Amino acid sequence: MKTPGRLRHSLPYAWANLAVSFWIHVFKKLLPGRGRRGSALFLREYAPDRVVNLAPEELAALPALEACLSCSLCDAACPEIGAGGFTGPADFMRSLSRDPTYFALVEPPACGDCRACEPLCPSRIPIRAAVRYVEDKRRALETLGPKK
């Protein structure tokens, strides 16, 4: 196949660009003390960035937590509502379901262990397990220490 005219004219420029980039890269590598700066920076900032690993089975469970319809039906079964200013599981589930990896921003609710809300969920979200997940991850965050 014949190279189209417009492309044929730009080929020398492309080659020249590639050559210049290549030599810049080689010179950078030759300069002392630059090579591992990125990874050292990452390792130093890793904990302060408060990144917590998710196990593969935790990742697999996340889509189930995203199924929240925001219907708030779960509130209707919660025996903790009104106690200590607790506003119910719906607020928690709605916030978490937007992105369950953003657990650091979601306050785990003052939840007992009754699971009375779960049969009322149209999406069958394991609400108690979601609370546990956030509690676990936030504990893991605390072991990383405060953000610098």
Added chain:
Amino acid sequence: MSETFDVVVIGGGLAGAAAALEAAEGVRRVAVLSKAPGATALSSGCWDVAAAPHWRADRPLEEALDIRANVVALLREEPDHLLHRVLAAAGDIEKANTLAAGTLGRLTERLGAGIVGGVATLTPLLTDRGRLKLTGYAQRSLAEGSVRDMDAARLLVVGFEEMPAFHAETAAQAIAGLAEGPLRGRVESVACDYASLATRGGSLSPFALARLFEKPETLERLIDALRALAAKHHPTHLALPAVLGAQDGAPAVRAIREATGLAAFELVPHSPSVPGLRLHRAIERALDAAGIVRIAGEAVGARTAGGRVDALRVTRNGSEEAVAAQAVVLAGGKFLGGGIRKDRAFSEPVFDLPVYYRKRRLGAVYSGKLLGANPGARHPLFSVGLRVDDAFRPLGEHGAAAYENLFAAGWILGGYDFIRDGAGLGLAAVSGALAGRGAREAAA
């Protein structure tokens, strides 16, 4: 493990409940299979029967309320409307009317949730957005707000400081607009104000508030606040958000009426709503009282042979088992309940039955093509579903009943648009009873 029933109903909403209760009149072992609360639990709890197809809120109210006239208009406009199947099953419109009145009346009694109404005249109620909702049956705490009974009423719309989901000013402004139009003479003035329930929580969902109203002190605080508001605004009617109790709003409404001397009612809420939840719970209680087995599980397939359904494959607590049945009723709802799925193509997941819009079988269709140009238009997407024969058996591949002992009811059926036709739970219940009767006869 395998269980055997005479009739198994898939779906625990109002259609499924009507089918199961009807079946249980003649056979002994009836089960309702439900994976989760569905469209009934998420509804307004009102049973719409049939709306006037072309009535708009700038017309006199009386033109919209005659249910018989509305049914006739819907039958004429939509040659494939589900109402035609009800008509065929009953015989004629007179018998269909008697059938619907009997079915729905019996159902309200069995649910015991204080649901009132009828199939002669629609009850015009006010919604929490300040619009008119013309419905057949409603819970008493809502039905007491019928604008038909109002005469120069001075309304006070009361919101709760704890409930941002209900905006009393918006509702009051919209009702004031209606008072210039269809409610002229019935409503004289509309005011709004807010009451504090003095809870320690911040903003609460309607369901959380309904739970709080299970404690007597919450109602006492509200009554105190309402007395003060009544002294300030001098209303004749108090319109409140529908959160005055998780089981029934009527006791709270009665207590408010006795304490303030004013008429009080709950506004029809937008869904999901507390009255929807009350209906869901009443259904569960009625099924239990009738000795119907409630199975918390999901039908994922069926075993069929020789044009008959033998058993359902059911997942329950993570494992699959067979549930054998003499007859099965499909009442699993549509997109929300999961009775009809839409991925690339529409499908019915348990029996893989064909899905229709009117008489056209649907394959892979882009959903946008089934939506009307504006929100108020007819959206074909809502009328998509199974088609049934006159015995309420769903049609299979060849346009005849798919299985002789399989029936279908409720929103899984195509041929009606619950919003535009104003025929949601009422038609679901009537079709449920017809399918349940068919299943009972097939199982006997």
